[in-house]
Amino acid sequence: MEIVHDPKDFQKRMMQFRAEGKAIGFVPTMGALHAGHIALAERARASCDILVVSIFVNPLQFAPSEDLDKYPRTLGEDARKAEAVGVDLIFSPSPRDMYPAGFGSTVSCGAITTRLEGAARPGHFDGVTTVVLKLFNIVLPNFAVFGQKDAQQALVIRRMVEDLNIPVELIIHPTVRESDGLAMSSRNVYLTKEEREEAPLINKGLRSAYKVFCDGNCSARKIRSHVEDIYAAASFLSTEYVAVTDTFCNDISGEISCEALLSVVCRTKISGTRLIDNILLV
Amino acid sequence: MEIVHDPKDFQKRMMQFRAEGKAIGFVPTMGALHAGHIALAERARASCDILVVSIFVNPLQFAPSEDLDKYPRTLGEDARKAEAVGVDLIFSPSPRDMYPAGFGSTVSCGAITTRLEGAARPGHFDGVTTVVLKLFNIVLPNFAVFGQKDAQQALVIRRMVEDLNIPVELIIHPTVRESDGLAMSSRNVYLTKEEREEAPLINKGLRSAYKVFCDGNCSARKIRSHVEDIYAAASFLSTEYVAVTDTFCNDISGEISCEALLSVVCRTKISGTRLIDNILLV
Secondary structure (H helix, E strand, C coil), X not given: CEEECCHHHHHHHHHHHHHCCCCEEEEEECCCCCHHHHHHHHHHHCCCCEEEEEEXXXXXXXXXXXXXXXXXXXXHHHHHHHHHCCCCEEECCCHHHHCCCCCCCEEXXXXXXXXXXXXXXXXXXXXXXXXXXXXXHHHCCCEEEEECCCHHHHHHHHHHHHHCCCCCEEXXXXXXXXXXXXXXXXXHHHCCHHHHHHCCHHHHHHHHHHHHHHCCCCEHHHHHHHHHHHHHCCCCEEEEEEEEECCCCCECCCECCCCEEEEEEEEECCCCCEEEEEEEEC | CEEECCHHHHHHHHHHHHHCCCCEEEEEECCCCCHHHHHHHHHHHCCCCXXXXXXXXXXXXXXXXXXXXCCCCCHHHHHHHHHHCCCCEEECCCHHHHCXXXXXXXXXXXXXXXXXXXXXXXXXXXHHHXXXXXXXXXXXXXXXXXXXXXXXXXXXXXXXXXXXXXXXXXXXXXXXXXXXXXXXXXXXXXXXXXXXXXCCHHHHHHHHHHHHHHCCCCEHHHHHHHHHHHHHXXXXXXXEEEEEECCCCCECCCECCCCEEEEEEEEEXXXXXXXXXXXXXX
């Protein structure tokens, strides 16, 4: 396995692979690889000749108030984990090489990016889509694997790929969880010991609501308040939002009659860690 | 030669050509092909295996007040001209196929798109870059040829290609002119007989300013007013702007000390036709 930093060098190699008819699988990450990322890489490994993982903490998708500086950066450890799962190449550019002086372009996917996480984190999805398009153009993958944990991100990237005719197949992989149900996240390292013990409640609330839904209760309002009530009883977190939306991330107000997404964002009270999770109501 | 309308069909064919190692050359147009377009196609023909011309009057790059509806559409005649110059495939999609229900994405290239033509035509360049990125993703060309006549468009597309790491080589071809110097344009058909006779003055003004510049006069203000004075003496046109800018389309206020672009936009008084032209001051 090799680690390449320069975008032009990397793109040239990828062009060569494509010219040789090699199938390129791609897992974009911000590093701090955990079992969730590894599952995405294993999924990709099974279907490609060349497996690329990118590791880039993308400043464009962080607001000034967010955790860009403290976001974990563990390239050495990441490389060891990537090699163990059969990654061929790590692409790990510098912010300067991705956004050189004079850089001014943005890819934006419209209304879907202004809701849920887009409302909570203005500009976040423009940063995501801009970097993902750049990465697609540098890595030239046949397919790319994203995690369902970032459900809206997956929907936004699907929107971008369809709208802009991007010749990359998207694979959305189910959220990988700790044994107690907590969704794997690079941000879990921020949690205090107590918060980590309590954090599985976030997923428990979702599964409980899913059961309510499966029992025939299709009122979006009731599903939401069911989750809110469970979270309100927990002293370690505050709820940022609980949303029931369609796949365009539009709020569903009445009965749930189409494929719906129940998504939640909580913040822990001691470390202030922002945790997200979701479940499909189908 | 074949005409293909469906984006997915077209993209699939292009993927096949790329897999076979064929070099694809691409000339994007809005149709109404004239000798300028043909020169771009000839330039491309010389360096590729598969020559693609797209013909698509892109609604996104027209403001509501502009000439979208009356823009000339001459597919049959265009196909005849394209075939004569050795085009292999015409891609001619419908607006509905390019922008289906739910479409919401935009590619925007920042500050450079807000100046000159971007100031005169708000949103124009977002429409251009969005459609050009889509076309690049559908046609998958090794290189694309654009005309120098739309000088700012060429600079904006270069910005996009660099910023977004798009693996397409850009070739900017010199403006092709009528024998009397008028820049070829699909909009020239709008001109009345009298306007057509007078229109070469636009280029004459530029060449006269170029001579002033070559004689050692490097004041941007003097170059501008030299052109403005020439146009002011003409009864058939009004001047929309005369600009001396750098290659980021920033106005140059003092002496010209870098590669500069002298660009003009005029509107004829009878038919109201908007004519553009430019010359590099190097």
